[in-house]
Amino acid sequence: MMDKEVYKEVFNDRRRYFMKLLKMAEENIANNHINDGIVYLEIAARYATEVHFGEFYNFEIEEMIKNISNKYFLNDKFPQNNNRKRNKVLHIATKIYETGGHTRLMLNWIDCDTNNHNDILLTDIEENQIPTELLKQYEKKFSIYNVGHLKGIEKINEIREYAKKYDYVILHIHPSDVYTSIALHNCPLPILFLNHADHRFWIGRNTANLFLEIRQEGANNSNIKRNIPKSHQMIFPIPLKRIKKFTKIEARKLLNIDDDEIMILSIASAYKYNPIDDNGLADCIIHISNKFKKVRFVFIGPNLNIEFWKEIKEKANGQVDILGEITDVDSYYLAADIYLDSYPFVSLTSLLDAGKYGLPLVSVKKNMTVTDIDDIALDNNFKVNSLKELMAKLELWISNREILEKQRFKYKDDIKKYHLLSSSSKILERAYRLSAKLDKLENKNFQNEIYEDRDFPLTYLHFKNRSREFEFLKVWAWHYEKLSREQQEIFLNYLNATFNRNSDEYYALLPYSIKHM
Secondary structure, X not given: OOOHHHHHHHHHHHHHHHHHHHHHXXXXXXXXXXXXXXXXXXXXXXXXXXXXXXXXXOHHHHHHHHHHHHHXXXXXXXXXXXXXXXXXXXXXXOOOOOOOHHHHHHHHHHHHOOOOEEXXXXXXXXXXXXXXXXXXXXXXXXXXXXXXXXXXHHHHHHHHHHHOOOOEEEEOOOOOOHHHHHXXXXXXXXXXXXXXXXXXXXXXXXXXXXXXXXXXXXXXXXXXXXXXXXXXXXXXXXXXXXXXXOOHHHHHHHHOXXXXXXXXXXXXXXXXXXXXXXXXXXXXXXXXXXHOOOEXXXXXXXXXXXXXXXXXXXXXXXXXXXXXXXXXXXXXXXXXXXEEOOOOOOOHHHHHXXXXXXXXXXXXXXXXXXXXXXXXXXXXXXXXXXXXXXXHHHHHHXXXXXXXXXXXXXXXXXXXXXHEHHHHHHHHHHHHHHHHHOOOOOOOOOOOXXXXXXXXXXXXXXXXXXXXXXXXXXXXXXXXXXXXXXHHHHHHHHHHHHOOHHHOHHHHOOOHHHHOO
């Protein structure tokens, strides 16, 4: 593990840029350049969530969100919708994707919420990026609206106008979606916030009535580091689709997997496999592949554009398939013999799906506050304490089919009990009722220990080949076109005056495996 003082210096460095962004937002808002001020808030929030520096919540951003919302909407009225036979529920998401647990969770929610009418509103996506093929199967179940083409206050006002037509609002938003938080800050409707990014900084603490936590570790993090009281939290088992009726023989034939091969499956977003202070899963995959010729690893999510995976494939005797993103993965679960969780960052939805199909599960514990995997349907017996223990367990299971067979179906019944759609509908009704009883939280300026040892690996969660300049430019470039021309020029001057290529010594000390991926 790297020296704590190095991380502290990186944290402090990043915080200086973050505070400068907040200052620029504040100045623009004070000068009534509201739209530019909002963009700077968005850049600041995006920076904080992408390049971790110890904060999970920020009082100043939430305060500016409150002030902008009160300026435009303090006396804005919502209609009373008391005569409906079915409640109307609006799911607000910043973006949705063809693959990934974030989108699947929202669609599964709608699938099981048969007592209410559900629709989706997207806030920051171009029309041609909406995954139409994925949504075709749902087209009779809900309507989908998009305000991604709008900017600033016009977008915010439109979000609010859509919300007025509904009884409940569910936030599936990205961590930096300031537009939704401004639009709904003083909204009288019950608002439920799905905490799908519990390991990262996000905004919206003071917008929601109830926070749905998908794991206890995330709930603890929000309680301690966002000061969200337990009374406003609810553990929310991820809704899963029903099991597909398909045989293992059929699945293997479809995927061209030999009957005598042992298939080890792993599914997660590519970044969740990025090594931190070790070689990630690389040594384990290469060792097992070289020792057992009838083993096949299948990874869905990562792709061969990354040097890390190229090297693994070259050294693993052709026994590793790196397939990138795939929409329909059920046949892979059905064909597999073992499910290997992503490491160092876990992937709960994929692991639950694997357990739903009765696969033996294994996950490596990483000593970080925000990455341990837990769930109401799971115990701790599927976890190992180290990569060395992982190798030993896989060797045992591969060598002894009888022992491997005893691991099957361990969690299937409990996952069905808590997570399949038939069970989820009761949990949703409880969440709706609870949210209607709770007030929204007041903004609160509190202190917490930002230099916690177990959080330091988050310092390099997303970006690789990093330098201080790269980190800042990357986040800023995503939002550049939203600024006015005058502000674009001002910000370019700020960047040119700020970055010094000779001052990256602390970034050069970050782990080799990350810098050279």
